[in-house]
Amino acid sequence: MKNTTPLLKVDSVGIQFGGLKAVSGVNIELFEGELAGLIGPNGAGKTTFFNLLTGVYVPTEGSISLSGEKLKNLAPYKITKKGISRTFQNIRLFGELSVIDNVKVAYHSLSRHTIAESIFRLPRHFSGESEMEEKALEFLKIFKLDGYKEEKAKNLPYGQQRRLEIARALAAQPKLLLLDEPAAGMNPQETRDLMELIGFIRKKFNLTVLLIEHDMPLVMGVCERIYVLDHGQLIASGSPEEVRSNPKVIEAYLGEEVS
Numbered sequence: 288m289k290n291t292t293p294l295l296k297v298d299s300v301g302i303q304f305g306g307l308k309a310v311s312g313v314n315i316e317l318f319e320g321e322l323a324g325l326i327g328p329n330g331a332g333k334t335t336f337f338n339l340l341t342g343v344y345v346p347t348e349g350s351i352s353l354s355g356e357k358l359k360n361l362a363p364y365k366i367t368k369k370g371i372s373r374t375f376q377n378i379r380l381f382g383e384l385s386v387i388d389n390v391k392v393a394y395h396s397l398s399r400h401t402i403a404e405s406i407f408r409l410p411r412h413f414s415g416e417s418e419m420e421e422k423a424l425e426f427l428k429i430f431k432l433d434g435y436k437e438e439k440a441k442n443l444p445y446g447q448q449r450r451l452e453i454a455r456a457l458a459a460q461p462k463l464l465l466l467d468e469p470a471a472g473m474n475p476q477e478t479r480d481l482m483e484l485i486g487f488i489r490k491k492f493n494l495t496v497l498l499i500e501h502d503m504p505l506v507m508g509v510c511e512r513i514y515v516l517d518h519g520q521l522i523a524s525g526s527p528e529e530v531r532s533n534p535k536v537i538e539a540y541l542g543e544e545v546s
């Protein structure tokens with residue numbers, strides 16, 4: 288039976304920067320296991336919306352709840368601990384760190400050992416370390432990055448860096464995974480592989496996924512439900528078919544191709 292409490296409930300959320308309402312009155316409900324897309328023309332407010340969900344910005348209106356719990360005024364790291372993690376439109380890896388360390392950094396915040404244990408390298412720290420290494424490697428394997436685990440992240444080709452970002456986001460053990468244009472800059476084959484992988488990890492880790500994507504056929508092909516932002520407002524939501532034929536969406540994308 289479907290859980291009737293949405294995993295994510297966004298209630299009339301908005302934010303204003305000076306005179307600009309970058310996001311305004313947005314209502315979204317995501318249920319556990321959903322794979323949804325967030326689309327909209329340039330400057331529609333998509334990334335700002337992710338920043339609101341992850342605590343980078345505090346909404347100036349409305350509220351956001353995860354599993355029924357309000358996420359009011361929580362710092363981004365606390366929101367990550369509650370179960371929301373993300374990737375960024377512009378890759379934000381630690382370029383000088385190894386591939387595996389990039390994943391371990393995320394896992395670190397959830398590990399059980401205390402700072403004192405880390406500093407004095409008590410036995411519990413070591414068991415924590417090896418456990419962390421093992422887990423990180425598991426994520427790398429899923430993303431076919433285990434062969435590069437000691438490579439500096441900055442030396443990976445672009446497409447692999449994007450995958451590493453997702454692996455790192457997953458290591459934080461989210462319930463909700465937010466992907467900001469995960470396929471940007473990838474070639475068509477890499478993009479197809481990535482979408483397949485997103486479908487796979489969603490099932491494997493029982494994730495709910497919200498992804499921002501500019502490639503319309505792509506987003507229509509993988510997402511079950513699509514939300515459309517324009518000028519900061521939600522102008523449509525529904526199945527790909529419903530959204531594709533919605534006059535408001537067509538108008539918003541006038542000049543851009545909706546296929």
Ligand SMILES: Nc1ncnc2c1ncn2[C@@H]1O[C@H](COP(=O)(O)OP(=O)(O)OP(=O)(O)O)[C@@H](O)[C@H]1O
Nearest residue numbers: 304307309327328329330331332333334335336376
């Ligand atoms: N910190 C900020 N201060 C002022 N204005 C901002 C800030 N962040 C975003 N904006 C503005 O809010 C609007 C929405 O921007 P946002 O980056 O969220 O759009 P987007 O839909 O993600 O666009 P794109 O598809 O081009 O990435 C834009 O007009 C942007 O200039």
